[in-house]
Amino acid sequence: MPIIEVDNITKTYRAERGVRVLLGRGGISSFLRGKRSGEVTALSDVSFTVEPGESLGIIGANGSGKSTLLKLIAGVTAPTSGGVNVYGRVASLLELGAGFHPMLTGRENVYLNAGILGMRHAQVDAVFDQILDFSGIGDFIDYPVDTYSSGMYVRIGFAVAAYTNPDVFLIDEVLSVGDEEFQRKCRRRIGELREEGKTIVFVSHDLGIVNTLCQRVILLSRGKMITRDTPRKAIDFYLRQVGSEKGIHTMADAETEAIVCDGRVSLFHNHQEVTASSAMHCRVFSLGNWHESHEADWEVIERGPKRCVAHGRYSRVAGIVVWSVALEGDTLEWSIALECEEDSNVERFSAVLLFSPRYEQWVYDEETGVFPGILPEDMEWTHVISPELVCNEAGLIPEEGANLPPVAMSIQGDHPAMSAYWANTDYMTGCRALRVDAHLAEQGEQLSAGRHEIMDVRVQLDRPKEALIEQGQRRTLAIGPLGARFERGRISLTYDGEEITDSLCVYASLLVGNLWNDSQTLRWESFEKDGDRLIFTGASRRFPFRMHWELYPADGALGIEIWLEALEPLDVQEHHTSVVLKYAYNRWERDDEFGEFAEIGPECTDWQHVNANYAPGRFAKATGPGLPTVTLEADPDRLPLRMTFINTDHQKRARVLQALRSPEHGALHFDTGRHLYFAGHIGVDKPV
Amino acid sequence: MSEPYYTNAHQNQVRRVIPELIRSRELLMDLVWKDIRVRYRYASMGFLWAILEPLFMMLVLTFVFSYLLNIRFDESGITFDATSILAGLVAWQFLSTSISAATRSLIDSRNLVTKVGFPREVIPLSTVGVACVNFAIGGLLLLILCTVLLEGFLHPTIIFVLPVFLIQLVMIVGLGLFLSAANASFRDVAYMTDAVLLFGFYASPIIYPIDMVRKTLVDVDPLLYKLYFLNPMAGLITAYRQALFDKQFPDPAILAWPLVFSVVILLLGAYTFRKSAPTLADKL
Numbered sequence: 001m002p003i004i005e006v007d008n009i010t011k012t013y014r015a016e017r018g019v020r021v022l023l024g025r026g027g028i029s030s031f032l033r034g035k036r037s038g039e040v041t042a043l044s045d046v047s048f049t050v051e052p053g054e055s056l057g058i059i060g061a062n063g064s065g066k067s068t069l070l071k072l073i074a075g076v077t078a079p080t081s082g083g084v085n086v087y088g089r090v091a092s093l094l095e096l097g098a099g100f101h102p103m104l105t106g107r108e109n110v111y112l113n114a115g116i117l118g119m120r121h122a123q124v125d126a127v128f129d130q131i132l133d134f135s136g137i138g139d140f141i142d143y144p145v146d147t148y149s150s151g152m153y154v155r156i157g158f159a160v161a162a163y164t165n166p167d168v169f170l171i172d173e174v175l176s177v178g179d180e181e182f183q184r185k186c187r188r189r190i191g192e193l194r195e196e197g198k199t200i201v202f203v204s205h206d207l208g209i210v211n212t213l214c215q216r217v218i219l220l221s222r223g224k225m226i227t228r229d230t231p232r233k234a235i236d237f238y239l240r241q242v243g244s245e246k247g248i249h250t251m252a253d254a255e256t257e258a259i260v261c262d263g264r265v266s267l268f269h270n271h272q273e274v275t276a277s278s279a280m281h282c283r284v285f286s287l288g289n290w291h292e293s294h295e296a297d298w299e300v301i302e303r304g305p306k307r308c309v310a311h312g313r314y315s316r317v318a319g320i321v322v323w324s325v326a327l328e329g330d331t332l333e334w335s336i337a338l339e340c341e342e343d344s345n346v347e348r349f350s351a352v353l354l355f356s357p358r359y360e361q362w363v364y365d366e367e368t369g370v371f372p373g374i375l376p377e378d379m380e381w382t383h384v385i386s387p388e389l390v391c392n393e394a395g396l397i398p399e400e401g402a403n404l405p406p407v408a409m410s411i412q413g414d415h416p417a418m419s420a421y422w423a424n425t426d427y428m429t430g431c432r433a434l435r436v437d438a439h440l441a442e443q444g445e446q447l448s449a450g451r452h453e454i455m456d457v458r459v460q461l462d463r464p465k466e467a468l469i470e471q472g473q474r475r476t477l478a479i480g481p482l483g484a485r486f487e488r489g490r491i492s493l494t495y496d497g498e499e500i501t502d503s504l505c506v507y508a509s510l511l512v513g514n515l516w517n518d519s520q521t522l523r524w525e526s527f528e529k530d531g532d533r534l535i536f537t538g539a540s541r542r543f544p545f546r547m548h549w550e551l552y553p554a555d556g557a558l559g560i561e562i563w564l565e566a567l568e569p570l571d572v573q574e575h576h577t578s579v580v581l582k583y584a585y586n587r588w589e590r591d592d593e594f595g596e597f598a599e600i601g602p603e604c605t606d607w608q609h610v611n612a613n614y615a616p617g618r619f620a621k622a623t624g625p626g627l628p629t630v631t632l633e634a635d636p637d638r639l640p641l642r643m644t645f646i647n648t649d650h651q652k653r654a655r656v657l658q659a660l661r662s663p664e665h666g667a668l669h670f671d672t673g674r675h676l677y678f679a680g681h682i683g684v685d686k687p688v
Numbered sequence: 689m690s691e692p693y694y695t696n697a698h699q700n701q702v703r704r705v706i707p708e709l710i711r712s713r714e715l716l717m718d719l720v721w722k723d724i725r726v727r728y729r730y731a732s733m734g735f736l737w738a739i740l741e742p743l744f745m746m747l748v749l750t751f752v753f754s755y756l757l758n759i760r761f762d763e764s765g766i767t768f769d770a771t772s773i774l775a776g777l778v779a780w781q782f783l784s785t786s787i788s789a790a791t792r793s794l795i796d797s798r799n800l801v802t803k804v805g806f807p808r809e810v811i812p813l814s815t816v817g818v819a820c821v822n823f824a825i826g827g828l829l830l831l832i833l834c835t836v837l838l839e840g841f842l843h844p845t846i847i848f849v850l851p852v853f854l855i856q857l858v859m860i861v862g863l864g865l866f867l868s869a870a871n872a873s874f875r876d877v878a879y880m881t882d883a884v885l886l887f888g889f890y891a892s893p894i895i896y897p898i899d900m901v902r903k904t905l906v907d908v909d910p911l912l913y914k915l916y917f918l919n920p921m922a923g924l925i926t927a928y929r930q931a932l933f934d935k936q937f938p939d940p941a942i943l944a945w946p947l948v949f950s951v952v953i954l955l956l957g958a959y960t961f962r963k964s965a966p967t968l969a970d971k972l
Contacts, residue, residue: 005692013970014970071969072696074804074805075694075696075699075805075806076801076802076803076804076805076969077966077967077968077969077970078696078699078700078966078967079696083695083696083697084694084695084696085692085694085695085696085697086692086693086694086695087692087693088693089693090693090694090805092803092804092805099799099800099803099804101722101726103725103726103729103730104722104725104726104729108722108725111718112718112719112722115712115714115715115718116715116800116804116806117804118712118806120714121714144729167693
């Protein structure tokens with residue numbers, strides 16, 4: 001039996017209050033002369049039922065009657081015709097803290113408000129501690145609520161409604177108030193209520209939340225119920241039917257359809273949505289706040305069957321976000337620029353691409369991996385890839401049986417400080433997310449007036465899955481049980497699938513002008529494969545040099561050659577190539593000496609050389625109980641290097657094998673051109 | 689099929705009023721307490737003011753009417769003292785404060801009414817409840833004052849004020865419901881109510897004895913005297929005084945009209961209110 005029955009209801013309002021007509025200069029005279037202002041039909045002939053435990057979303061443009069419908073279910077007002085039956089107690093979160101009296105204490109207001117929602121005192125007593133706990137108000141509970149901040153007001157209001165244990169919850173846009181932490185809490189609580197089998201009716205503009213929270217969605221338009229369907233279909237329908245409005249444009253080509261809708265780009269392939277939640281959108285950071293693109297006022301300036309240009313204006317950010325979106329075959333080009341009429345405070349910019357959780361494998365340049373599952377306790381995003389890295393080619397591979405195409409993306413941007421990462425979103429959003437960040441200006445600096453091209457994102461839906469997987473594994477070298485994977489300036493090593501390197505892996509660093517330039521910080525922009533040989537080229541963002549890393553199999557070991565290409569004459573104070581191993585490695589050995597690594601206690605705040613004498617040598621070897629032996633070998637005939645062992649600081653807690661080169665006096669001078677930086681190999685052998 | 693917890697079909701059924709009010713009795717009490725607590729919350733003497741205020745008023749009036757105005761009525765041979773005036777005043781204030789508060793109550797609680805669904809009757813009723821508490825305080829002070837001033841005042845017949853009070857309460861509830869609903873549609877009602885109450889104060893035997901009215905009006909036309917009693921407060925105040933000072937059950941002839949009036953106005957008020965309750969939120 002349904003818990004809510006809405007039977008053919010119509011609701012009309014008079015556009016007046018009392019006798020006095022509020023529209024125009026009506027008054028007693030126009031009333032006497034029989035002038036009546038028109039009636040407004042908020043809802044007409046709406047019927048549906050909600051089963052117990054169902055969560056129903058109501059979506060629609062402003063003024064489509066969503067809130068009226070909620071009020072009718074709440075019994076705030078009665079329909080003009082038709083019937084509403086609710087078989088259970090209703091708590092409406094129409095407005096948090098409605099009915100709070102500012103002079104009463106929080107405690108008194110909790111009882112009063114719960115009473116208004118239909119609870120008896122004894123029932124409130126039972127949940128009072130939970131309410132207090134959820135609200136986080138603490139001792140303020142016995143202060144009058146007019147001493148509360150607006151955040152506390154909302155928190156206690158939500159807590160009361162959320163714990164009064166009604167059968168039906170009506171939620172109207174409440175999730176748009178309060179800080180992020182509180183919103184997360186609210187979402188979690190709503191999730192719990194749903195698990196508890198409560199019936200939820202939910203009104204929101206945030207299609208993402210509606211999509212994840214609701215089982216069924218009603219779409220209203222101008223008071224009429226257009227459709228009642230699964231969230232996905234209702235949202236699709238919504239995005240399509242409003243396609244003629246000013247911020248919305250739809251394009252289709254081949255099997256792909258793209259909908260640009262008020263600060264979002266949604267992608268469909270064979271009528272399946274590839275994106276999810278807020279789809280592809282962007283956010284700008286200005287004066288301490290992030291501003292989401294859907295908060296802006298969007299207008300499509302140019303419309304074409306396969307191309308459009310949309311402008312988004314924020315009320316609180318100087319500058320216009322310009323999106324050019326073009327669809328060609330199954331490839332979408334999304335170019336983002338920022339037009340500033342005057343100097344602007346925009347410091348950072350992000351593009352966020354949210355995809356269906358049915359994508360299970362990510363590709364990030366030439367790396368690949370499987371997403372972890374998104375669990376109900378995930379309140380935060382879970383990074384899959386370190387957020388500081390740079391990536392130009394990313395991809396997604398759907399799980400078996402998901403009717404979704406593989407996604408290939410390429411990101412182009414001129415900004416020097418651009419980074420990208422893959423992440424799982426929080427549970428409520430429930431998406432795979434690719435976020436691309438660009439630093440436009442340092443804090444306190446202004447972005448100059450004019451047009452700034454920020455980034456171009458190309459999304460391709462017709463790349464075969466195999467090509468993507470191949471791309472993801474291209475930087476990996478398998479030499480027997482030894483696996484070596486190049487990850488932007490470092491090599492991670494595995495032996496029989498077990499990771500043996502620590503977080504820094506194998507990397508190189510050179511000291512120029514008293515600044516260490518780690519290989520991970522270079523811009524690794526090109527990659528070639530020459531037979532068995534992998535060649536990577538990275539350029540420094542700071543100094544005029546490039547590094548070329550060449551990896552190749554060498555008699556069961558990993559051969560490494562590193563070349564330094566000075567673009568201008570360069571003075572290097574010293575440089576090294578290091579293998580950073582797990583802490584469990586406890587013994588070291590080199591040409592003429594051996595010893596044990598000391599413990600790294602909390603007092604170790606600096607890196608410490610372990611061997612007293614670090615004369616030039618041929619090899620550095622580390623062993624540990626049950627661990628494969630790792631040997632860093634250099635070729636002294638080609639380039640003499642000092643072999644040394646280092647304990648890192650307590651925070652990193654790792655062992656380092658290092659091939660160091662430092663001059664006797666002054667600096668190493670590199671003329672313009674290519675110079676050998678390191679030549680040797682890393683061997684990994686069975687545990688001794 | 690079981691009974692729905694809420695259905696709009698019930699919203700305007702008058703017979704649902706009583707069960708719904710029983711269901712929300714705690715809320716009604718909460719709202720009454722809220723009003724009382726809020727009124728004196730930030731005063732350092734707090735709730736004491738609820739007693740001090742009427743006490744002070746009574747003392748001033750006793751002084752004024754005993755020593756300055758008492759003479760005139762004595763001359764005409766009618767006994768009328770300060771305690772009689774206070775009795776009339778307490779009864780009148782019960783009516784006037786509750787009616788004027790109830791009339792505005794829906795508008796004042798617009799925040800609640802437009803956001804939460806609950807039996808709307810609770811709102812005007814809670815203001816009547818607050819007035820009842822004030823009436824109880826005023827009545828108690830009056831009794832104490834009378835005991836002090838009048839010899840042999842305390843007498844079991846005081847219990848006879850109870851039926852009179854009940855009739856007045858019924859009338860107040862009826863008027864409160866009717867006027868609050870009317871005021872939601874026509875905001876002029878609140879102002880008209882104030883004007884009528886001001887008129888009613890002088891049209892009721894509060895600061896003058898009913899004997900004086902009889903003397904004056906019966907001489908002119910006995911019908912006028914009957915018309916005077918069309919004001920239910922005339923009968924009620926006279927009945928209060930009979931119960932308090934004449935130590936007798938109030939004259940049924942005097943109480944008959946107020947009783948009929950009260951019952952009719954209650955039915956009318958409850959009916960009108962119920963009929964407009966479902967869409968009250970749209971008018972506020």
